[in-house]
Amino acid sequence: MARRGQGEASGVVRLSRLAEQYRAEVKEVLGPLVAAYYPALAAAEGPEYRKMLELSAKMALVGHACTEIAGETFDAGRRRLAILFGGCCFLADSFLDDFGEEAARAYLARFERLLASGWFEIRTPRERLFYVTVALMFTERDVLAPLLRQAILALHGAQAEDVMRRLEPWRMEGLARGRQLRLLRRSARNRSGHAILLLAIFLVQNVALSYLAGLFTAGGLIMFIDDHGDCHADLREGRVTYMNRLRDPERALRRIYAGHCRRIEASLAPGRGRTLLLEFLGHYYRSRLAKHRAQRAGGGAWDVYA
């Protein structure tokens, strides 16, 4: 037991040390891009820029774990790629979530066009930053690898489904509660499951199939945790998620967390990468339980982002 305790302590120390390192690296990678293409983002007083940096640091942590699980080194090139990926995800989500219904529909159509033809008409500084970030990622990786292309499309498809459910709630109204919950649960699982696979495939070429299921499970868990953290803010904004439809979401999340961790341990080989991933998930789980409680007391969606 003593040895297990020491191992856990060293895992927490490593997570904390890496988080600090990646927060600094994220500023070095994304800072100049924001300054060059969308300086208003960093100049604004709101928390959006800090949130983007924090999300990208988390992507670097998860990317580090994925790379080590695959038996590779998380070198400077991979760190940069994971950070760009985080910035790109943050901006893409903002297009879909922050500018109203009409803009969300328009962006879905424009992303479809980007994926089908490569064309993306740049209209705003935010879009310029997004596009440059995407282009830089594409220069560092063979984006025409079949699995990578499918992961991009799968992630886009899962996001589009989620957005359309929000914009057209009548789609769900005729369905029985059980069916609704199954659809919402699958949607949450797929959004983050495909995102983590995309990150892993971006970082490691010729990725082994044997560890993708464990990573997909980890991705799904991240979304359940995330949606629990935003439970009350989502409800205030009329956004339906699996977690905010449950009668006792905290109890459900406890069960989901334990089950997913068991599946991750069963499907990924023991090692530093798996330990880092589980430490990250544990930290994220605890922080989002706290965020949920803070939101219940009236806090906003962006009050906690670390």
Added chain:
Amino acid sequence: MNGEGGRPLVEQAAIAIQGLCREQGRDGEQGRGGWNTLVRIDNRAEAEKAPYRFDAVRGVVHRRGCPALTEDARSASYGLWRITAEDGAKRCKRCRPMPETKEVEGSEARETKAGPDLLFGLVSILDQFGNVLKERGKDYRETEEGRKIGAELAHFYQALGRREKEVLDTLLTSLEMLIGRVREAEEQVKGERGKRER
């Protein structure tokens, strides 16, 4: 290598290329140069025809059309063109997919070369720097489709503005120089190794 305003040229080129987007028509229509695809990431149609599907939730590989792949699993599945004994994935007990000993119809290699989505446009131009597609492109240019796309690229280049042409030319010239240097270095290493072996 930096360009205007100290920004890396690769970023400038990417933005300049998308500036041409306005000159493209609506989806499905061709632009004035006769081309309408820069790069096609969307490979859903090809992936649907892949001989195997990998269920990412359960980590199981199925043959295409296997009834054991449920609707739920399908939304989290990926098309595979080949499976190997080393990939470590579980096999569906119902359809029992077996690793192929020879290349199958619609293999991964064929899929990645399908359609006018390979060489030209954003990824191809940017990727010249990463040289991922460059070697692949040499083979592709020899095909009939490659020659057709070559003509489209010529139109594409003509449609670029003076500044964009300069940026691209600078980038491509630098790339050629870089490749030349690498080749020289490679020849030197080979020469040294040959002398030692003799």
